[in-house]
Amino acid sequence: MSTPSPFLQPSSAACPDALAILHLKRDLLTPTVLRTYDDEQLGYAEGKVTTTRYGNYPHSTLIAQPWGSQIRASLVDTGTRGRVGLHLGSGKKRKREPSSRNQRDGSPPVERSIEPGPEHTTSPELKSTKPPIPAPTGFCHILPPTPEIWTASLPHRTQVVYTPDYSYILQRLRVTPGTTLIEAGAGSGSFTHAAARAVFDGYPKDAATLSHDQSTQELPTAPLRTGRVWSFDFHEQRVQKLAAEIQEHGLEGIVTATHRDVYQDGFALDGPSSNPTINASAVFLDLPAPWMALRHLTRHPLSPLNPLVSVHLCTFSPCIEQVQRTVSALRSLGWLEIEMVELSSHRIEVRRERVGLQEEGLRGVNASPATLEEALGRLREVEGRDRSYHHGMTSQTQGEDLADEATGEYVSKQQRLQHIRDAQADRKLYNEGRLVHRSEPELKTHTSYLVFAILPRAWTDDDERKAHEWLGAAPVKESNGAIVPKSKRQMKREAKEQAGSSKDVEMDDE
Amino acid sequence: MQPELVWPGVHVVLRLPSGSHSVHEIKPNTTISVGKYGSFQSNFLIGRPYHYTYEIIDQVDGSPPSGLRIVPPAELYADIKDEEPSKPVDLEEGEQADINGKEVPAQFEIVDQKGEVLLRTNRDIVDDARSQTMTMEEIEMLKAEGKGSGRDLIAKILDSHSALDQKTAFALAKYTLRKTKKYLRRFTVLPMDVPLLTRWMMTEKDALKTMELREETLALVGSWSNVHFMPSQLEEHPKQPGNIGQGRWLMVDETGGLLVAAAAERLGILHPPNEQENRPLATHPNRPFDVQPTGDMQLTPENPPDSQPKSNKRRFSIAKSNTITIVHANSQPNLSLLRYFNFDAANPAPSHPLSHHLRTLSWLQLLHPEDDNACTEPENIAPEVIQTWKSGKRSNHYRKRRRWERTVAVVSDTRLGNFDGLVVVSSLSLPPVLHHLVPLLHGAAQVVVYSPSIEPLVELADFYSTQRRVAYLNDPPAPEAMPTVDFPVNPTLLLAPTVQTISCRPWQVLPGRTHPLMTGKGGSEGYVFTATRVLPAEGGVEARGISKKRKDKLEDVGRDESESRREKVVKAKDEEIMDS
Known part of the structure; x- marks a missing residue:
């Protein structure tokens, strides 16, 4: 056993040749074995790289980071490498899941070097890796594996x-x-x-x-x-x-x-x-x-x-x-x-449910009236607009919400939505709406019985006889104590009694 | 590890025919009473195996004292008519041929040849208390005679039921079972362990004392907390005082010690070591009692094998690995349930592993040690002066100093942080608890919070929501201003906060009568919040979405990233996370 298992005893930081988990988002976790060299011959200039939907992570940016660290994605040139891969014949396929493939077929990394790239030398020592360039966006968290993960x-x-x-x-x-x-x-x-x-x-x-x-x-x-x-x-x-x-x-x-x-x-x-x-x-x-x-x-x-x-x-x-x-x-x-x-x-989704006309045009919300007053206001507004339309009036309608109060001009829907969008930046959306919870959308309703x-251990008549002979049915003495671990104080008291002289014991103990 | 046999000094759980449990500490030479089912001598249970059902055999005049009889499994299942009772399991046809197949076709004949039995209904049965011809007095008289195990009595009761032959097979089975529960003088011996204690507290004893923590929820908490044994690491990392990988767990336990017991069981430090090995009895399967007892003193407390006084001169010993640190709200922690595992938190026995692996400190000691009396150093007096004191005063002085040293050591070690996990089972308001304790965890440590009702966890999940985290990152409050109204906790410290629940539904499996149990324990369902402590990157990081446009641009290792496009992308991922 060279290194302790990352499952049982993770090192204090991510170390090479150990399994690590890249946490991209909830339920999107990518296991990968950290390597200082390109063990799968994928030909990235940065050495071994894990590519994901949320950015590319050269392992040189992962190794030696404390567990739980947030890792920035790096800019990785996947294009040039792709041409190298085509040259090898199966580059396109490997491009998709480079990290997990190794685990799936479980063969040791040595066996994978049967396709030596002509441009990229196979031995890890000779290869000079390019220092990774941080990408402007994208991150993941690096976690040690647990059975749950x-x-x-x-x-x-x-x-x-x-x-x-x-x-x-x-x-x-x-x-x-x-x-x-x-x-x-x-x-x-x-x-x-x-x-x-x-x-x-x-x-x-x-x-x-x-x-x-x-x-x-x-x-x-x-x-x-x-x-x-x-x-x-x-x-x-x-x-x-x-x-x-x-x-x-x-x-x-x-x-x-x-x-x-x-x-x-x-x-x-x-x-x-x-x-x-x-x-x-x-x-x-x-x-x-x-x-x-x-x-x-x-x-x-x-x-x-x-x-x-x-x-x-x-x-x-x-x-x-x-x-x-x-x-x-x-x-x-x-x-x-x-x-x-x-x-x-089941897991439970926790979210803030925002309802109200002020949400109109925003995503993930319910833009219907939140209260009866809002509903009445909206109805009056529509009624007023209808009336003004039928009466051929151009301004001064009864729907006050509809008109901009300062100028008295009619506000189009487009303008209203723009107002709502502009106002959104100043709102504390994380504190708004009602906090609700519900089951996750897809339930596992049955796994197995x-x-x-x-x-119990086998127990023969012979065992019973021996147990009986060994202990027997002693006359019942209710006061008898049992074998329990004794307290420190009790042990001390007993030691005192045995020793006769209390002083020696006292000093020893201190 | 499984206990081998019932030994003195342990607690056992006796399950009675009624289904209720009674907990007893096993002491030699005593009488154990199981209520209306009778009583027996403890010596008949000591050295006997667990999980069997024992029958109380009554004393006949002049015979040796009453004993116990192990009821063979065949007798227990005598009333259950399995479909193929006589057919050995391994000789069934048709199965051997298909061992490599996924599914062996089962040939069940729920409606079999005994059709007339199944067709019988209860339409002719008239409910009448006079069907039972035996009177209460007669039954009581038979009981008082106290002969046999109660089986004769039940047989007589069944015999004297006038309408017995009208009952359907199922009704008869139910009637027999009801009488059995009432009169059969049997009990099943179970070892006391954490799952059983949890079940007992929840269903019979006092569910509120353990915050209605259910067995299955406790298991879930245990798994997600990742509490497990860690061997002490060989290489020391002097730079990190509380080293990762030492197995240090931080907990808030208001279940009377149930959570501590569960964690200790997972760490292998709940039971005193060598509980089995050091017993004077060899435990070879066939010869369990090779060592002959010397008189009747062999099991008296004078020579308990596991409390041999060690020449231990350390003032206090605190284990460095596999430790549990409890933060408690009262001046003393309530760990009363640990007494079932022979651990007294107020007066810990040094032979019990928990005395070295369990550390306790109060919230005051953790947050404001300067205000706590136990953390202020008692006067240090010159040894010459101490020598002149009387022994009582002297030992009192040493005790105070020891207590202070221990407290300070525990407090300073806890405040250093770097814990491997946090488990909170508490009725305290959760955000302040997490605000103070989450920073004490190292990266990737698991955070698990249990609550009997969902609302506190929903609120907590909201304080760690993605939206709030984004808002926090965009406009972080000053560190000294935390916690603020909008940010009661630092939302960037926990990853993937999740609330989940689990429930367990027991079934009855009997031939032709398989269905879920009709009743169960209500009350709290029990909810679990899990998350992972993370270390946010300094300077902030922007999220990335999956945008087709963006992907194409990335190919040329672009450096022309415009701010506007980046913003769009951030929004894309945020929304995606919110949806998830």
Whole structure:
């Protein structure tokens, strides 16, 4: 592990060769791996450049910026480069999505250099990059990836488990640092990333360094780093892509992606290993037929489940028939606490709703009368105009709004709209109108049904007998205390009593 | 981590047949009472596994004291007639063939051969209390005899119901379930953890104390806050005192400590360490009780494994990473719910990880430390003078100085900022809270605010709206004038403010009777505001729209950008953002 994962432990600033997210606007996020060189041979004079609808961002302007910084777009000559691309044969296509392509097919950057540009030399060292020129407009924010941001920006391979679902699932599965989790049906990897964050209790090699830090001595990390995600999928290409992603995101010590048909082959690990079973205490099945995988998740000697603890399970199925079948299978296999829930979540739009005649001709507002008085005024105005038209009068109409009071001249609609537009600059529009909220326009009304169940540890008559012998039924003494962590004061008092001499203890403690 | 077995000193939740929960601290050699369902000795639960349903076995004259029996799952599900109860799951035909397909066609026969059962209706049933021939007294007498688990009693009640055969299958199941809830002497043992505590507080205990925070909303808050374990970084950055990547989280918690508990659970510091490992009992699956007890003292508090006095001479120890900093409105934080995890905030046990990872300071200490008594240094007295004092006065003096040192350290560290995230669950007016706390975050830190009702969050989102941000950038008020009426918060500091909500609907899944539950808990739905702390570029930046004209011009790396055209473009993007 060279660098810590940007998901789990972002560096203090954007650093090369790490995944970063360019936040262009709400719901428009572009993931890109920051490079000091043009790893995709796109031929920009500035080195690697991420091109977006809101400007072009050479990576030299992104690297070493603190996370969350607002970044100005740069002027990038895409035209000349385009001709170079044409020369190579596929330049036009690559121009569109240079950054995300690398992640989608997941191949390491080395393999991409099979098309060396004749004008632009391939080795990054030799290439002299042009210093970027700031563009007059355009900006983005550079963010470190989090599972939430990644879920919003990841390349879709299958249906994605979104944030509201995975947050609830991970909580219900009682996934905390140190948990070992099985995920079958890895799909696009959104749940995988969230699960990796939840189980994370240190990197494999960090045990030695951790012990140097006094403050972490209390944490159960150093020798017992157990947080792992075992991810399975029966689609080979998806597994390969996920594995490449995990590598790129620095999660390889935490997530293991395996190509496996778990219906047939279960969850046993490949090959002879010092760690023969997975020892999972949480299972997430995002499979079309979860009941077919359940037979591998029982309390048998080679079970992938942790034999010492209750195992929490969640299945994620869109159809009620799948749920019924799963629940029936769970009951026959002795799972307890079976519960099925459905989550619904939505975002809420907050906006200022401006209504009134003063909004006429402006965008995004309702230019109908806001009050009855306004409506009456407008009606009188129209009536007055009609009357004056019929009576052949040219000025001094009854509609006062219609006439400019100073000059008494008739105001045309065009003039009125111009007045409104001019007045807009002085108005505090952000404080006007009524503050309203409503659901986002497109709702996810159904994601999937979530079935939860718990398989407690096996408990034999022998275990019960031992437990009984060990503790027995002692005579009831109500006053007996329990083992709870003692307070400092209490411990001190006890130490005093033991030592007999209070002074020594007192001094030691100070 | 999952607890392995029920151990003394922990809190467990017993779910009763009625569906209600009761919370008990497990102490050895005591009696635990579960109301009308009876009582049992704690020793019968200690060292036993979680999540099973236990049945209270009554004492028969002369026999050893009453015990508990684990009810096998098959017995629990005996009344549920699944479609294929006898067929093993793995031998079903037709499925194996189609394992690679996306969807295995399910063959459900909701209306099956037992047609006459399903056709039965309740048209002939006359509601009559006399259908039940057993009287109240008779039932009470049977209960008083107290033999068996209550199952016999229920059987007798069912037997003596004269119109039982008229009931539809579903009505019979309902009737049985109702009697079961009333008389069956069973309970299910669940470990106390944050989700269960949240559910219990919300549905049974006192929802207002936890600001009606629901289980699913808490999960959403947890995910968006990005609270997670961070290993202490090896390389030190001396330039940045509160280094990014240390896992420092700033919180305002008015849920009695529920939020702190949730964050601590996500950081792995909620439960005392080695709760399992240091127990005198080996926990091999097959031989859980290898170590023989020595007399009946083995579980008394004299030798608790996790409170071994350490030769710890540090005056106070504050962890540097994975810390939670609480800003509280009263002079003491209310963290009373942490007692279910054996943590007493007023008198923290040094063996509990939270005592090192939890820091608390009041709003006064954060904003005006000079006005706070705890932040003023107590008189420093020469050691020679102290030596002459009586021990009580001396320790009092040292205690005061320790408290002062700790307070000052916490306050100065908090004021340095650079926190990794902010979570606010508070009934305080939100804009001033965010005005003071958002600047303490480093770039890209997440801000999450929960509110039981939507209005405070709508108002907050409006204060961070794009329109207001543009207005702020065009005519920024003087920094010392902030907060102003128009700008109660600096709208440029947060990116993509979003308000969302989540709700969870439980279902009943029974053969032929699958539907959402008929009733649920109302009250607050619970709303979550999320945003990202950002660092605005100095000197202001202009937005760019997508204009076809503009795109063409950009090709020649133009330097002839006229001001007017730029303005047009700015408007284009602004409007687009507003629409989004």
